[in-house]
Amino acid sequence: MHLTILFASDQGVGHVNACIGMAQVLLSRGHKIVFAVNQSYAGKLSPFGFIEEIFTSAKTSGQKPGENDAKCVLESGILSNLTSSESMKLMHIFSFFEDLVDTMRANEQQLKAIVAKHNPDVYIIDDFAAPPTLIHSTNPWVFLYSGNPLSVIEDERTPPGYASNGDRQEWAEFKELSKNKFKNLNIKYNEWMKEEGYPLNTGNTGISDSPYLNIYGYPEELDYIDLRPLPEKWLRVDAFMRRGKKQEFKIPDKFRDRDIEKSKLIYFSLGSMGSANVDLMKRLVSILSKSQHKIIVSKGVFGDTYELADNMWGEPSVPQTKVLPLVDVVITHGGNNTITETFSCGKPMIVMPLFSDQYDNAQRVHEKGFGIRLNPHNCSEQQLLDSIEKN
Numbered sequence: 516m517h518l519t520i521l522f523a524s525d526q527g528v529g530h531v532n533a534c535i536g537m538a539q540v541l542l543s544r545g546h547k548i549v550f551a552v553n554q555s556y557a558g559k560l561s562p563f564g565f566i567e568e569i570f571t572s573a574k575t576s577g578q579k580p581g582e583n584d585a586k587c588v589l590e591s592g593i594l595s596n597l598t599s600s601e602s603m604k605l606m607h608i609f610s611f612f613e614d615l616v617d618t619m620r621a622n623e624q625q626l627k628a629i630v631a632k633h634n635p636d637v638y639i640i641d642d643f644a645a646p647p648t649l650i651h652s653t654n655p656w657v658f659l660y661s662g663n664p665l666s667v668i669e670d671e672r673t674p675p676g677y678a679s680n681g682d683r684q685e686w687a688e689f690k691e692l693s694k695n696k697f698k699n700l701n702i703k704y705n706e707w708m709k710e711e712g713y714p715l716n717t718g719n720t721g722i723s724d725s726p727y728l729n730i731y732g733y734p735e736e737l738d739y740i741d742l743r744p745l746p747e748k749w750l751r752v753d754a755f756m757r758r759g760k761k762q763e764f765k766i767p768d769k770f771r772d773r774d775i776e777k778s779k780l781i782y783f784s785l786g787s788m789g790s791a792n793v794d795l796m797k798r799l800v801s802i803l804s805k806s807q808h809k810i811i812v813s814k815g816v817f818g819d820t821y822e823l824a825d826n827m828w829g830e831p832s833v834p835q836t837k838v839l840p841l842v843d844v845v846i847t848h849g850g851n852n853t854i855t856e857t858f859s860c861g862k863p864m865i866v867m868p869l870f871s872d873q874y875d876n877a878q879r880v881h882e883k884g885f886g887i888r889l890n891p892h893n894c895s896e897q898q899l900l901d902s903i904e905k906n
Contacts, residue, residue: 517545517546517547518546518547518635518636518637519546519547519549519633519634519635519636519637520538520541520546520547520548520549520635520636520637520638520639521549521550521551521629521630521633521635521637521638521639521649522534522538522548522549522550522551522639522641523551523626523638523639523640523641523642523646523649524550524552524640524641524642525615525641525642525643526552526553526555526556526580526581526583526584527581527584527787527788528580528581528584528786528787529661529786529787529850529851529852530641530642530661531550531552531556531580532661532755532757532852533641533659533661533732533755533851533852534550534639534641534659534661534755535560535563535565535755535757536732536754536755536756536757536758537639537659537730537755538550538563538565539563539757539758542563542564542565547566547633548564548565548566549565549566549568549629549633549635550565550566550567550568551568551570551622551625551626551629552567552568552569552570553569553570553572554569554570554571554572554578555578555579555580555581555582555583556569556580557569559580566633568629568632568633570622570625570626571625572618572621572622579816579831579832580787581787581788581816582816584611584787584788585787585788585790585791585815585816585817586791587610587611587614588611588788588791588870589788589791589792591605591609591610591611592605593605593606593609593869593870594788594789594791594792594795594869594870595892596890596892596893597870599676599689599874600688600689600692602870602871602874603689603692603693603696604692606696606870606871607695607696607698607699608699609696610699612643612697612699612700613699613700613703615642615643615644615700616644616700616703616704616707616721617703619642619644619646620707622646623646623647623648626646626648626649627648630648630649630652635654636654637654637655637656637657638650638652638654638655638656638657639656639657639659640656640657640658640659640722640725641658641659641660641661642722643697643700643720643721643722644700644704644720644721644722645721645722645723647707647708647711647713650722650725651713655725655727655728656725656727657725657727657728657729657730658722658724658725658728658729658730659729659730659731659755660729660730660731660732661731661732661755661851661852662731662851662871662872663733663851663872663875663876663879664731664733664738664739664751665739665872665875666871666872666875667724667729667731668731668739668743668746668749669690670739670742670743672742672743673739673742673743674686674878675689675690675693675875676689676872676874676875676877676878677689677878678878678882679742679882694719695719696719697719697720697721698719700720700721701716701718701719701720701721704716704721705721724748724749725748726748727748728748728750729748729749729750730749730750730751730752731749731750731751731752732751732752732753732754732755732851732855733751733753733754733851733855734753734754734855734858734859735751735753736858736883736885737854737858737879737880737883737885738751739879753855753858753859754852754855754856754858754859755852755855756836756855756856756859757836757856758836764834764837764838766811766828766841767828770809770828778807778808778809779808779809779842779843779844779903780808780809780810780811780841780842780843781803781806781808781809781810781811781842781843781844781845781846781903782810782811782813782835782838782839782842782844782845782846783799783800783803783810783811783812783813783829783845783846783847784812784813784833784835784845784846784847784848784853785799785813785815785847785848785867785869785891786815786847786848786850786853787815787816788869789815789848789850789869790813790814790815790816790817790818791815791816791817792869793815793817793820793821795891795892796814796815796821797821798891798892799846799867799891799899800812800821800823800824800827801824802896802899802900803824803826803827803846803899804824804825804826804827805896805900806826806900806903807826808826808844808903809826809827809828810826810827810828810829811827811828811829811833811838811842812827812828812829812833813829813830813831813832813833813835814829814830814831814832815831815832816831817831818830818831818832819831835852835853835856836856839856839857839859839860839862840860842862843862843863843906844862844863844864844865844903844906845857845862845863845864845865846864846865846867846903847864847865847866847867848866848867848868848869848873848891849866849867849868849869849872849873849874849876849877849880850873850876851872851876854866854876854880858885863885863886863906864880864885864886864887864906865886865887865889865899865902865903865906866880866881866886866887866888866889867888867889867890867891867894868888868891869891886906887902887905887906889902
């Protein structure tokens with residue numbers, strides 16, 4: 516039986532990329548795939564064989580994918596050198612989540628028209644809030660979570676970004692703090708639900724577990740099933756691994772053939788949001804310029820504002836899934852897609868978390884022995900260079 520499946524995702528690059536990975540598998544099984552996305556993704560999804568339905572909005576017109584999110588995160592201060600607790604407190608007043616509800620509400624009439632046009636059999640939602648047109652329809656919906664599973668599967672046996680054998684009092688304090696990070700989102704979302712006559716959401720976010728199916732991507736070797744069982748109606752997959760577009764990727768000959776004795780090939784990325792902190796990117800590029808190795812850099816949406824060193828090559832955006840199989844070591848912010856895709860390629864990691872579930876990913880990779888955790892803001896030059904040699 517071939518289905519029509521509608522993907523409704525948060526418009527962040529990481530969310531959309533995870534949905535692409537899952538959608539590619541479904542498309543290969545003969546299903547019809549429809550994506551509802553903003554204008555920054557126009558023309559980006561159809562090459563995969565998906566149907567694009569574009570929300571019209573002046574806010575995203577002419578922007579690159581993820582550009583608006585990157586600017587919001589940068590302006591919030593959350594990319595500064597903060598502890599995980601300080602970062603969590605800042606998220607309490609982060610207007611991004613309230614803006615998300617405003618955008619979803621503004622798009623709802625367009626979403627209804629998309630549903631009427633394609634009559635989907637199933638909806639797949641990867642977002643912090645759920646469009647009422649989808650979750651209150653008569654058709655089933657699936658919650659796809661593209662972040663670290665600790666953020667959505669709450670269990671007193673699992674640590675929140677701390678060592679699994681660490682201080683349980685610290686765990687409790689941080690978990691209590693994290694309960695309120697979506698408080699403003701939930702207030703605004705429930706105001707909308709009340710106006711529309713829908714049931715209010717009683718959880719900590721504007722989206723709860725689906726009564727049908729919930730899916731997250733995390734490798735079995737990293738997952739927390741050694742600490743807690745998989746909840747009912749939840750499914751784990753190793754990764755929402757994108758296969759990439761059909762065009763070939765080739766490292767420029769001048770960079771590829773550069774003769775550096777015993778050099779490794781390294782991939783460095785702070786993700787679509789983390790790379791917005793250009794000062795931090797410059798700091799790490801400066802350190803890595805002293806490495807004896809060759810480095811591929813994903814420069815980010817503001818990548819045109821700074822130069823790379825002679826031992827580097829990069830672009831504002833590089834095809835990550837094409838690059839990962841080629842490199843020896845990955846230096847990453849710890850976003851869930853990068854963690855799971857790197858793991859799928861069997862590459863060691865240096866994880867430099869900046870905010871949110873990146874702390875969880877960094878800690879889990881470190882304590883399971885698949886990489887090294889460093890603070891990108893204050894690690895020393897020697898620490899970073901030595902970490903490359905250890906991997």
